Amino acid sequence: MSVESFDHWQRHGRPLYRADQVRELDRRTIAAGIEGFALMQRAAAAAWQSLKARWPGVRSFSVLCGGGNNGGDGHVLAAMAAAEGLAVQRILLKPRDALSGDAGRAADMATAAGVEAVPWHSDLVLEGELVVDALLGTGLGGEVRGEAREAIEAVNASGLPVLAIDIPSGLHADTGAVLGVAVQATRTVTFIGDKLGLHTGAAPARVGEVDFRALGVEAEAEVDLVPAAHLLDAGLIAAWLPPRPRDAHKGDVGHALVLGGAPGLGGAALLAAEACARLGAGKVSLATAPEHVTASLVRRPEVMVHGIRGAGELDGLADRADVLVVGPGLGQGSWGQGVLQAALGAERPLVVDADALNLLATLFTGQRREEWVLTPHPGEAARLLGLSPGEVEADRPAAALALQRRYGGVVVLKGAGSLVAGPEGLAVCPHGNPGMASGGMGDALSGILGALLAQGLPLEAAARLGVLVHALAADMAVRQGGERGLLAGDLASCARILVNPTMGEDDAAATR
Numbered sequence: 001m002s003v004e005s006f007d008h009w010q011r012h013g014r015p016l017y018r019a020d021q022v023r024e025l026d027r028r029t030i031a032a033g034i035e036g037f038a039l040m041q042r043a044a045a046a047a048w049q050s051l052k053a054r055w056p057g058v059r060s061f062s063v064l065c066g067g068g069n070n071g072g073d074g075h076v077l078a079a080m081a082a083a084e085g086l087a088v089q090r091i092l093l094k095p096r097d098a099l100s101g102d103a104g105r106a107a108d109m110a111t112a113a114g115v116e117a118v119p120w121h122s123d124l125v126l127e128g129e130l131v132v133d134a135l136l137g138t139g140l141g142g143e144v145r146g147e148a149r150e151a152i153e154a155v156n157a158s159g160l161p162v163l164a165i166d167i168p169s170g171l172h173a174d175t176g177a178v179l180g181v182a183v184q185a186t187r188t189v190t191f192i193g194d195k196l197g198l199h200t201g202a203a204p205a206r207v208g209e210v211d212f213r214a215l216g217v218e219a220e221a222e223v224d225l226v227p228a229a230h231l232l233d234a235g236l237i238a239a240w241l242p243p244r245p246r247d248a249h250k251g252d253v254g255h256a257l258v259l260g261g262a263p264g265l266g267g268a269a270l271l272a273a274e275a276c277a278r279l280g281a282g283k284v285s286l287a288t289a290p291e292h293v294t295a296s297l298v299r300r301p302e303v304m305v306h307g308i309r310g311a312g313e314l315d316g317l318a319d320r321a322d323v324l325v326v327g328p329g330l331g332q333g334s335w336g337q338g339v340l341q342a343a344l345g346a347e348r349p350l351v352v353d354a355d356a357l358n359l360l361a362t363l364f365t366g367q368r369r370e371e372w373v374l375t376p377h378p379g380e381a382a383r384l385l386g387l388s389p390g391e392v393e394a395d396r397p398a399a400a401l402a403l404q405r406r407y408g409g410v411v412v413l414k415g416a417g418s419l420v421a422g423p424e425g426l427a428v429c430p431h432g433n434p435g436m437a438s439g440g441m442g443d444a445l446s447g448i449l450g451a452l453l454a455q456g457l458p459l460e461a462a463a464r465l466g467v468l469v470h471a472l473a474a475d476m477a478v479r480q481g482g483e484r485g486l487l488a489g490d491l492a493s494c495a496r497i498l499v500n501p502t503m504g505e506d507d508a509a510a511t512r
């Protein structure tokens with residue numbers, strides 16, 4: 001991977017950290033002369049600003065304060081809001097004498113400011129128009145225990161909007177998994193370093209809007225600290241897909257071959273081929289069972305459709321393509337096995353999806369290459385790793401990295417907060433929506449990836465960009481028609497707009 005392309009990624013995408021790395025950022029900041037309590041005050045002030053920005057007319061709220069520094073943030077925020085005339089109630093999980101350091105100092109500050117405090121008990125009614133969750137932050141260790149569990153359940157049962165401080169309590173800052181129970185936030189305001197665990201796994205369903213506040217300390221503190229991941233940013237698109245040269249021809253922009261659609265399984269491969277064509281591959285071929293040829297040609301005459309009764313009829317097709325997409329509708333029977341065997345034998349970059357992944361986990365074990373993108377959903381990932389889907393979901397970043405180590409190349413672990421693991425590390429996609437929980441969405445992704453590879457993008461860049469464009473296209477399609485009923489076939493036209501980022505400017509120039 002070239003230095004230039006690596007720079008693109010550095011410039012596009014917020015760094016994400018694990019809890020231990022955020023603690024290191026805190027430590028470095030404090031070592032550089034900003035006192036811990038001053039940092040807590042900055043955090044609380046940022047949270048208070050975030051609260052007012054999201055709920056401008058609010059007059060009253062409750063703050064649940066845990067026994068650590070996350071609770072400390074809550075005490076200071078309560079004092080700040082009370083000073084501006086709001087009615088604030090603090091609910092304390094720990095008595096004052098159980099608090100130490102900055103958290104104790106914060107509690108004293110709020111008490112001195114006259115902010116009401118009541119100890120947590122299970123019959124407590126949460127007062128006010130919203131709840132601030134300052135129970136557990138990055139210091140959470142293991143499954144949520146004791147009264148914290150009850151308090152989290154009470155927050156969720158209250159039906160009130162929730163501002164989570166730093167991270168919804170109960171969510172693991174590294175993995176995005178729920179440790180037993182977790183707060184359902186409306187907004188999460190997070191400090192100093194954004195956390196990987198706010199963006200994948202159960203997190204997208206828990207965090208609400210994420211409001212990242214660097215607190216003005218990140219620049220120096222981040223030096224030499226390799227982030228755990230980067231958040232995929234829409235700026236990547238223009239960086240990687242500049243307008244085509246005026247004299248471009250179809251031979252310059254690649255030939256992708258989609259292999260799939262065993263007898264009885266036609267649609268998936270066609271969806272992949274269509275997405276591939278819409279994303280700008282110069283030529284798209286589809287090798288599928290003969291029974292699907294007519295329907296494919298009717299739907300997409302631009303695609304060169306070859307009916308094959310088996311891999312023996314591929315007839316050099318794979319050698320004439322620049323990239324192969326294998327898996328959509330492949331099946332695991334003899335047709336699919338033969339076609340996968342042929343694809344693995346071709347010296348071409350591969351996109352491997354669906355049943356091709358299942359075959360890699362069963363009949364074609366031990367495969368490893370550098371020039372492929374594997375796109376498992378959690379079920380397929382579990383088969384490839386010999387784990388259960390639950391084990392994959394419990395630590396998605398670890399699963400994505402383990403797959404990449406074992407199988408080489410680049411691995412896309414799909415699902416809310418899709419992860420891309422490659423030689424440059426992890427990237428996380430913050431876009432996409434539950435409308436994508438519909439058949440065929442993964443097939444569209446594999447076609448998109450094939451198109452980007454055909455156009456010459458390096459493997460890891462293609463994978464990151466493809467995942468991003470796929471999710472952004474789904475978000476665009478949802479803005480037009482809503483989540484329920486979103487179809488994979490709706491994505492291609494939106495994705496096309498996204499991969500032509502200068503189109504708006506060109507249109508404007510043409511009409512001037």
Ligand SMILES: NC(=O)C1=CN([C@@H]2O[C@H](COP(=O)(O)OP(=O)(O)OC[C@H]3O[C@@H](n4cnc5c(N)ncnc54)[C@H](O)[C@@H]3O)[C@@H](O)[C@H]2O)[C@@H](O)CC1
Nearest residue numbers: 040067068069070136137138139140141142143144145166
């Ligand atoms: N100086 C700093 O280090 C700063 C820290 N900040 C805040 O401090 C937080 C981190 O503070 P801490 O390290 O004190 O940790 P936390 O406040 O996140 O958690 C520690 C508390 O949680 C309890 N706890 C841990 N695991 C539990 C479990 N499984 N079940 C029930 N209770 C559990 C502990 O007994 C302790 O009371 C950050 O998330 C952020 O909100 C901010 O104020 C910015 C500055």
Ligand SMILES: Nc1ncnc2c1ncn2[C@@H]1O[C@H](COP(=O)(O)OP(=O)(O)O)[C@@H](O)[C@H]1O
Nearest residue numbers: 414415416432433434436437439440441442443
């Ligand atoms: N709730 C969601 N939020 C974001 N993305 C989602 C969500 N549900 C599904 N997706 C995305 O949709 C695609 C589904 O792919 P996959 O499970 O392979 O479907 P199929 O096998 O039907 O093609 C993946 O890219 C996944 O990340």
Ligand SMILES: [K+]
Nearest residue numbers: 133136167169
């Ligand atoms: K919290």
